[in-house]
Amino acid sequence: MKLDIANKIVYVRQSWLNDLAICPERARLGLVRPEFRTGSDATIIGTAMHHGIESVLGGSASSREEMLQAVSGKFDELAKQPHKVTNIDGDKIPDYLASMTEAFYEGILPEVELGGEVEKFFRVPLGIVVQGYAVWLEGTMDYLTPSGVIWDWKTASKAYYAKEKQKSAVQPTVYTYAVAYERKDIENVGFNYGVMVRGDVPKHQIVPISRNEAHHNWLKHSVGGALHSALATSTQRNWVMNDSSNLCSANWCSYWSVCKGAFNMND
Numbered sequence: 001m002k003l004d005i006a007n008k009i010v011y012v013r014q015s016w017l018n019d020l021a022i023c024p025e026r027a028r029l030g031l032v033r034p035e036f037r038t039g040s041d042a043t044i045i046g047t048a049m050h051h052g053i054e055s056v057l058g059g060s061a062s063s064r065e066e067m068l069q070a071v072s073g074k075f076d077e078l079a080k081q082p083h084k085v086t087n088i089d090g091d092k093i094p095d096y097l098a099s100m101t102e103a104f105y106e107g108i109l110p111e112v113e114l115g116g117e118v119e120k121f122f123r124v125p126l127g128i129v130v131q132g133y134a135v136w137l138e139g140t141m142d143y144l145t146p147s148g149v150i151w152d153w154k155t156a157s158k159a160y161y162a163k164e165k166q167k168s169a170v171q172p173t174v175y176t177y178a179v180a181y182e183r184k185d186i187e188n189v190g191f192n193y194g195v196m197v198r199g200d201v202p203k204h205q206i207v208p209i210s211r212n213e214a215h216h217n218w219l220k221h222s223v224g225g226a227l228h229s230a231l232a233t234s235t236q237r238n239w240v241m242n243d244s245s246n247l248c249s250a251n252w253c254s255y256w257s258v259c260k261g262a263f264n265m266n267d
């Protein structure tokens, strides 16, 4: 959430909405302590895979081997920077990168319409006003095909549960809203997760998510509710803390040390 006080606009990203759903305090700390936000080995793997995919879609890598070179080079570069170490076996990461590269190149790429826009930034009005602020959505989608299918690349420890994503994932709702707003020439905007599962054996998954006007109206309603609370509450005081999610841990929450981790509990 970013306030443009002069123009009375509040900009919202789907990643912040996700944080808000996981733990409101995490979303608040993201605003007031951004310097605490650090990546992990899992996020570095994800960034390296994104880089390799962009190399393929942008034309600088024209084979699986060249894609893997781009992926591995990016991983080695990012791994030199400080990051959290999760439960991923570090010795196996090169094998994971190779198997996820194969999963993308052989399994997902043949299904992707080429010639689209890579890393497409968007900034669109949501059409609601909260406490005098016009609400805008902004973000960057991984890939938009010429015919209007959005792809988001995911690296994951296990396959996605498609039904759960269809029911409540915010990202496809935000992204399809943005494309539908900006591209009136596209009749039906599509959304696919292209998932590469981390493991020794290449495993890919394509998860199509459908969104329509009803989902977009729900988005307006739910974002309006969230922003009413956020704007009415000072960011200098704590928000509601949800420590029941799996992401509330030293490995998965950047703010652990200034939140639950500061209480020195053993469990």
Ligand code: SF4
Binding pocket: 023, 025, 026, 029, 241, 242, 243, 247, 248, 249, 253, 254, 255, 256, 259, 260, 261
């Ligand atoms: S440590 Fe837990 S309760 Fe605190 S911000 Fe992170 S997820 Fe929320």
